[in-house]
Amino acid sequence: MTVGIATAVWGGIVVLFGSGLLGLVYKGFDRKLAAHMQGRIGPPLRQPFYDVTKLMIKENIVPDHAVTWLFNGMPVVSLAAVATILFYLPLGGFAPLFSGYGDLILVLYLLAVPALAMIIGGFAAGSPYATVGAQREMVMLMSYEFPLAITLVSVAWRLATILPGAHTFSLAVIAAHPLWGMVGPLGVIGLVLLLISLLVVTPAELSKIPFDIPEAETEIAGGLLAEYSGRNLAMFYLADAVKMIVMSALVVALFIPYGIAAPLGLAGALGAFIDALFFLVKIFVVIFFTVIVVRVGFARLKVDQVARLFWLPMTAMALLGMIFLALDRIL
């Protein structure tokens, strides 16, 4: 599948800026709803926009021992890396803008780049707290990558056994062929286990409680972000907002790619509009249950607990899901 230059440019601009704005709106909901759950009023929904605006006019301090070009460059690299994933994801009921140029494996690799940029930025800060935070981020990355990879590959592999010859690692193909109705009872059990695994990985990817150990404000004063301020911190803030959209869009594409326009008998522009709105609802539901509820209800884990959690129970769960999918195919 190819894409015209005009479509690529305009579509790209809409996807980039739309997702950035949407990410900030959802951050506002996150803070507001978390506050209500804790019996607080919370900031206004537009607070994340104020935060970014204020950070852009604050001093951009570079610590004495920092490697300046890495310290300044990594926030932008982080934002750029996470934003490019958007081009390969189905968004708003539409196929990925560049679906013919990248697939699930590329998305899996790109998801690691923002974390790597944060690690490099943390080490480049030359500060003890930032170094500890960067070390923790690295252990986190090594911990959740394995169950994440098992989940993504299992779904694509099972689809490949059903649709031989199709590009089953393409997210457009995966989103167009939800597996739930194409597998037997064992396959459904496998998919449920893989979905749970991905839902647990999501807050870890986003460094949210209980997996916010690289930042851990009350313990290491922001960790790898401790020395960041001004426009550099604004870039990491934006990258975090976009990554929230990316992760939830990935969950939606793999496990809940359904629209409501067709069942309601709606077609054309109205149907596309309704499906786009429904997509926003699905994104919100994923964020609500994987970020907001979890961060209000849980305390922060220690880094060794995270390594154990992802390498033992979560990897076992993802492998079990894969085995169920394999049994579903064999039996």
Added chain:
Amino acid sequence: MNAINTGFGIWSPVVWTLLFLGVLGIGFWIWGAGRKDYKKNSDQTKPFLAGNEEPDPARLHVSGDHLYWGMTAGLRAYYDRIREWHTGVLSDYFAWFIGVLAVVFIVIGLLR
């Protein structure tokens, strides 16, 4: 545009590189719109250590043990066992490699 097609998946390094550079450009454009200055050689450029004295940077060397601490502490039972098998004999490592590769091929063969 130079897309690598495996039959199952596809990706184009050229397109990704162009996209990444484009988005990086937009990122630097937004970043460039922010405030650039700060008070150099003032207290604000000293690393934040909650009021504690900053240690000598030469003493802040981060070793591999430090980097992997969370991993080795979390999976201590596994690492304690695996260290016993870590003989340092090259032929032992080849045997492990071939053994694991054989298991992988058997699993792939069963699933195909």
